[in-house]
Amino acid sequence: MAPTDSVLSEYLRQQKPKKEEEGEEPSWKDRPLHGMYHRQIEEVADIQKSYQWLDKAGLKDSTEALIMAAQEQALSTRSIEVGVYHTRQDPRCRLCKDAPETIQHITAGCKMLAGRGYMERHNQVAGIVYRNICAEYGLEVPRLKWETPPRVVENDRAKILWDFQIQTDKMVVANQPDIVVVDKQKKTAVVIDVAVPNDSNIRKKEHEKLEKYQGLREELERMWRVKVTVVPVVIGALGAVTPKLDEWLQQIPGTTSEISVQKSAVLGTAKILRRTLKLPGLW
Numbered sequence: 493m494a495p496t497d498s499v500l501s502e503y504l505r506q507q508k509p510k511k512e513e514e515g516e517e518p519s520w521k522d523r524p525l526h527g528m529y530h531r532q533i534e535e536v537a538d539i540q541k542s543y544q545w546l547d548k549a550g551l552k553d554s555t556e557a558l559i560m561a562a563q564e565q566a567l568s569t570r571s572i573e574v575g576v577y578h579t580r581q582d583p584r585c586r587l588c589k590d591a592p593e594t595i596q597h598i599t600a601g602c603k604m605l606a607g608r609g610y611m612e613r614h615n616q617v618a619g620i621v622y623r624n625i626c627a628e629y630g631l632e633v634p635r636l637k638w639e640t641p642p643r644v645v646e647n648d649r650a651k652i653l654w655d656f657q658i659q660t661d662k663m664v665v666a667n668q669p670d671i672v673v674v675d676k677q678k679k680t681a682v683v684i685d686v687a688v689p690n691d692s693n694i695r696k697k698e699h700e701k702l703e704k705y706q707g708l709r710e711e712l713e714r715m716w717r718v719k720v721t722v723v724p725v726v727i728g729a730l731g732a733v734t735p736k737l738d739e740w741l742q743q744i745p746g747t748t749s750e751i752s753v754q755k756s757a758v759l760g761t762a763k764i765l766r767r768t769l770k771l772p773g774l775w
């Protein structure tokens with residue numbers, strides 16, 4: 493009725509914030525705590541892709557909510573209980589007692605979680621890539637999601653190594669990548685290493701992985717007489733990915749989508765958070 497009623501239209505005019513005021517309204521991204529994640533990944537990640545799992549992964553609402561809460565530091569870690577709620581004195585991690593218990597620490601920095609929680613998450617992500625490679629070459633795909641692949645599988649088209657320590661003549665920095673695929677017809681090999689670090693570290697981690705396997709690449713080219721490519725597959729613990737992830741994935745035989753590895757990483761993190769923070773059933 494506003495267009496014909498002068499009182500109503502005046503009321504609406506006064507209710508509407510003025511344009512310049514709208515601009516001054518601080519966005520959630522500027523908030524010190526809630527906006528921290530977004531600011532951190534803005535510098536290293538493809539922002540649109542880093543949030544695409546919300547649209548496309550088909551996760552349960554509760555899992556989406558949990559990961560979003562983790563991004564905004566809105567979960568009761570000990571560090572938050574000390575600094576924000578003032579309900580606790582000691583901010584140190586309940587598991588390792590070594591570092592302040594922040595979301596970043598729990599999701600990718602705690603040594604007590606390295607052996608089990610992080611390893612499990614890492615192997616789930618690597619397992620997706622592995623299965624797709626097997627399927628591409630007509631090799632038997634491990635049936636169960638939790639099954640650890642055999643160290644070596646082979647047919648006349650390809651040979652795939654899983655977490656296999658490769659003997660080289662010359663000493664190299666690293667000789668046990670997650671996956672190595674040798675394409676016997678094309679005479680190529682791809683060395684793949686997976687990581688799920690803190691989201692702010694994804695770009696650094698990609699570089700690290702590339703560097704780490706250059707020695708092995710040279711040795712393999714010499715010993716096996718194949719062209720070798722090193723491919724890092726890096727997903728942030730809360731889903732962030734670099735603009736290059738898709739390019740990397742395309743260098744791996746078979747078809748592995750960004751969303752499939754992102755989903756797996758985020759699910760792994762949700763499990764770690766639920767277990768460690770002993771979150772109530774709602775989450």
Ligand SMILES: [Zn+2]
Pocket residue numbers: 585586587588589590591597601602603604
């Ligand atoms: Zn810890």
